Amino acid sequence: MANFINMYRQLLSLPLSALVKNNPIPANPIEELSLNIHQPIVYVLPYTSQTDFVIFRRNCLALGLPDPAEKNEINGVKLPRYVYLDEGRRIFKSKGAKDETTTIFNKYLELHRTSESLDVQLIPVSVLWGRSPGQEDKSDLPNLRLLNGIQKTFAAIWFGRDTFVRFSQAVSLRYMVVEHGSDEKIAQKLARVAKMHFAKQRISATGPRLPNRQAMFNKLLQSEAIRRAIEDEAKSKNISIEKAQKEAYKILDEIAADVSHSSLRAVDRFLRWLWNKLYSGINVQNSNRVRKLALEGHEIVYVPCHRSHIDYLLLSYVLYHQGLVPPHIAAGINLNFWPIGRMFRSWGAFFIRRTFKGNRLYSAIFREYLSELFHRGYSVEYFIEGGRSRTGRLLAPKTGMMSMTLQALQHSQTRPISIVPVYVGYEHVLEVDTYAKELRGAAKEKENAGLVLRVIKKLRNLGQGFVNFGEPITLSNYLSQHFPDWKEQNHEEKPQWFTPAVNNISKQVMININKAAAVNSMNLVGTALLSSRQRALSREQLLEQLSSYQQLLQNVPYSTDVVLPNVTPQAMLEHVLALDRIGVLIEKDNFGEIVRLERSSAVLMTYYRNNIQHLFVLPSLVASIILHYEAIQKDLLLDAIRKIYPFLQGELFLHFNEDELNVQIHQIINEFARQSVINSNDNFLSINKSKVRILQLWSAGMQEILQRYYITVTILQKQPAISRAELEKESQLVAQRLSVLHGINAPEFFDKAVFSSFIANLKEQRYFDESGYTVLDKIEELASTLSHLISTEICLTVKGTIEKSEDLSS
Numbered sequence: 117m118a119n120f121i122n123m124y125r126q127l128l129s130l131p132l133s134a135l136v137k138n139n140p141i142p143a144n145p146i147e148e149l150s151l152n153i154h155q156p157i158v159y160v161l162p163y164t165s166q167t168d169f170v171i172f173r174r175n176c177l178a179l180g181l182p183d184p185a186e187k188n189e190i191n192g193v194k195l196p197r198y199v200y201l202d203e204g205r206r207i208f209k210s211k212g213a214k215d216e217t218t219t220i221f222n223k224y225l226e227l228h229r230t231s232e233s234l235d236v237q238l239i240p241v242s243v244l245w246g247r248s249p250g251q252e253d254k255s256d257l258p259n260l261r262l263l264n265g266i267q268k269t270f271a272a273i274w275f276g277r278d279t280f281v282r283f284s285q286a287v288s289l290r291y292m293v294v295e296h297g298s299d300e301k302i303a304q305k306l307a308r309v310a311k312m313h314f315a316k317q318r319i320s321a322t323g324p325r326l327p328n329r330q331a332m333f334n335k336l337l338q339s340e341a342i343r344r345a346i347e348d349e350a351k352s353k354n355i356s357i358e359k360a361q362k363e364a365y366k367i368l369d370e371i372a373a374d375v376s377h378s379s380l381r382a383v384d385r386f387l388r389w390l391w392n393k394l395y396s397g398i399n400v401q402n403s404n405r406v407r408k409l410a411l412e413g414h415e416i417v418y419v420p421c422h423r424s425h426i427d428y429l430l431l432s433y434v435l436y437h438q439g440l441v442p443p444h445i446a447a448g449i450n451l452n453f454w455p456i457g458r459m460f461r462s463w464g465a466f467f468i469r470r471t472f473k474g475n476r477l478y479s480a481i482f483r484e485y486l487s488e489l490f491h492r493g494y495s496v497e498y499f500i501e502g503g504r505s506r507t508g509r510l511l512a513p514k515t516g517m518m519s520m521t522l523q524a525l526q527h528s529q530t531r532p533i534s535i536v537p538v539y540v541g542y543e544h545v546l547e548v549d550t551y552a553k554e555l556r557g558a559a560k561e562k563e564n565a566g567l568v569l570r571v572i573k574k575l576r577n578l579g580q581g582f583v584n585f586g587e588p589i590t591l592s593n594y595l596s597q598h599f600p601d602w603k604e605q606n607h608e609e610k611p612q613w614f615t616p617a618v619n620n621i622s623k624q625v626m627i628n629i630n631k632a633a634a635v636n637s638m639n640l641v642g643t644a645l646l647s648s649r650q651r652a653l654s655r656e657q658l659l660e661q662l663s664s665y666q667q668l669l670q671n672v673p674y675s676t677d678v679v680l681p682n683v684t685p686q687a688m689l690e691h692v693l694a695l696d697r698i699g700v701l702i703e704k705d706n707f708g709e710i711v712r713l714e715r716s717s718a719v720l721m722t723y724y725r726n727n728i729q730h731l732f733v734l735p736s737l738v739a740s741i742i743l744h745y746e747a748i749q750k751d752l753l754l755d756a757i758r759k760i761y762p763f764l765q766g767e768l769f770l771h772f773n774e775d776e777l778n779v780q781i782h783q784i785i786n787e788f789a790r791q792s793v794i795n796s797n798d799n800f801l802s803i804n805k806s807k808v809r810i811l812q813l814w815s816a817g818m819q820e821i822l823q824r825y826y827i828t829v830t831i832l833q834k835q836p837a838i839s840r841a842e843l844e845k846e847s848q849l850v851a852q853r854l855s856v857l858h859g860i861n862a863p864e865f866f867d868k869a870v871f872s873s874f875i876a877n878l879k880e881q882r883y884f885d886e887s888g889y890t891v892l893d894k895i896e897e898l899a900s901t902l903s904h905l906i907s908t909e910i911c912l913t914v915k916g917t918i919e920k921s922e923d924l925s926s
Contacts, residue, residue, distance in 0.1 A: 543579025
């Protein structure tokens with residue numbers, strides 16, 4: 117019988133190799149699942165299928181995993197390397213699959229009793245033929261059901277390129293023996309647990325059935341909240357109920373997605389071509405976190421940072437290829453134009469207006485629609501920043517969508533809701549040229565088909581893309597920890613805990629996004645060149661600085677989720693030079709090579725520097741203080757940092773609390789000393805003159821932030837009773853003048869939103885009294901600290917510009 121099965125598998129191999137592509141999930145299971153291939157491995161498959169076995173075996177061999185066709189030999193005993201849980205519907209099947217599997221499990225458990233060093237790993241594996249979840253109004257089953265021979269033939273032809281081999285987390289038999297013993301009941305329990313795992317896996321891979329759009333509309337329009345909103349609309353506008361109902365239907369039709377699995381399959385092929393055209397690779401990290409949540413039955417809300425319009429497509433593509441369901445995506449109404457709007461809608465986009473203000477009917481309908489998505493178990497994605505960042509930094513969170521998410525949890529949501537922060541980064545953003553123009557004052561161009569075509573024409577080598585899934589926030593756990601009264605029944609629409617909870621969770625999402633930053637060659641090269649006043653460094657200086665950056669990020673990690681490049685500084689530089697149209701040039705003189713950033717590219721490069729500025733801000737602050745004082749006691753350095761840190765924390769969403777801050781600063785000092793950038797003797801720190809250039813370049817990364825802070829506090833010293841609106845305006849005008857006089861290229865330097873954030877943080881830190889008047893002694897102390905860390909030339913320009921402004925207004 118074994119010979120016939122082997123012959124049958126060989127016959128299957130040729131057509132399957134042509135029809136079915138290798139698509140393992142995860143892409144590198146040995147590393148991502150921490151598999152120990154030096155211990156015996158047993159693959160657990162859901163049912164007997166020679167077709168599945170051939171595909172699964174081919175993937176194992178390609179990944180460097182042990183060959184499932186061979187046997188494990190343990191202490192002279194040979195046992196199969198794979199088992200089936202069920203018989204399936206195949207020609208060659210194990211009629212006693214259940215009994216046979218239990219027997220094999222028992223033999224492995226018996227070996228664990230006699231060999232203490234043995235630790236067999238059980239790895240559940242399933243072959244997913246297509247990912248269609250089916251339709252609510254149709255009786256068809258998802259394509260992950262057991263297929264007979266004829267069905268499998270059609271599946272191979274139709275779904276061959278969309279077939280995935282899913283490797284799950286290994287189960288340690290040693291752990292099972294230690295925790296539960298090794299009798300026959302444990303073997304049966306293992307089989308039952310594996311079956312439950314495969315059932316959950318099918319649901320996590322396909323998601324719930326797609327809705328009948330019209331039936332969903334009818335249900336929503338009959339909901340109490342929308343019926344009340346329709347009645348209010350009719351009364352307030354003095355129109356009939358029928359007319360208000362038509363308006364409600366029109367709004368719902370404008371909002372709702374119309375997902376089509378066939379459209380998702382088609383766009384997957386297009387996106388595969390697009391990423392190969394645009395980027396040399398898409399790096400995905402920590403996707404196991406999301407797969408774990410999906411298997412545990414969580415309602416998942418993806419909250420990525422927003423760099424580019426292609427973020428929508430990239431995240432859905434990545435999730436699909438990680439064995440997860442692409443989410444329903446909240447997209448701006450500006451993207452609902454022909455023909456893109458209809459296509460986006462079929463891929464899962466639902467459209468949201470810029471503001472709900474004054475439109476109670478729209479607000480009620482949108483809230484109920486979002487709640488219905490959660491209720492039906494669809495994953496959701498929204499951009500908490502509200503729009504794309506033009507500066508490369510995270511924007512302040514817009515809390516509307518988070519508020520509606522908490523309301524859905526509040527109103528009888530049975531499944532746990534988990535927020536998954538996602539860091540999305542690129543070595544080159546498609547729209548970065550447009551961002552630079554908009555920051556210089558150009559009007560934002562309205563999205564249209566012509567704009568899309570112009571972008572497509574620019575397709576070229578843009579380096580690499582990065583998707584890093586941050587630490588999830590399970591809302592019920594977070595609320596129970598920080599707002600223990602949240603479950604208490606309250607008839608108020610928004611209980612007392614609600615708004616602080618929304619604000620705190622939104623802020624924590626931003627912090628977790630920054631904790632998952634992906635550092636790349638473009639970030640680091642751009643940071644180093646922009647730190648030089650002339651935007652140029654010798655090749656040797658640049659490589660030395662890149663090495664300093666790399667060592668500090670490795671030895672003093674910002675967080676365990678940060679992803680770092682694992683190549684040499686030389687390789688980083690060569691990679692950046694190979695990218696198209698980024699403005700980094702090599703020039704030669706009698707002394708060697710100079711790496712220079714074109715003037716026109718300086719503003720664009722600040723975008724990429726700003727992506728990771730939060731990782732560098734504390735080392736830069738330490739370097740600035742030591743450089744300007746030349747020699748300083750550690751205690752005085754820590755005091756200066758504590759005064760400035762709350763503002764950096766608020767602006768850049770830093771995660772360190774007071775105790776963690778002290779530890780981080782001491783580690784930074786120790787690392788600078790290890791690199792011989794500074795001298796550290798007991799409680800005394802001083803510059804090392806032979807490495808002062810490295811310290812200067814580190815320091816430069818902090819200067820623009822300190823200069824902005826100094827502008828605002830100097831205005832407050834002169835005008836302690838100034839209103840907040842006037843303070844923002846005056847700070848912005850002074851910053852604009854300073855940027856012209858001193859050649860400051862950073863686009864966020866005179867951004868009103870940045871000054872608004874700093875002023876809000878001043879208020880939070882009690883630099884204003886209850887009447888809004890400046891607390892002068894605190895402001896003067898902060899101004900004194902800042903003035904010692906920026907150049908005399910800058911201080912004089914700031915003071916002179918403020919005095920001139922006062923003269924003009926008097």
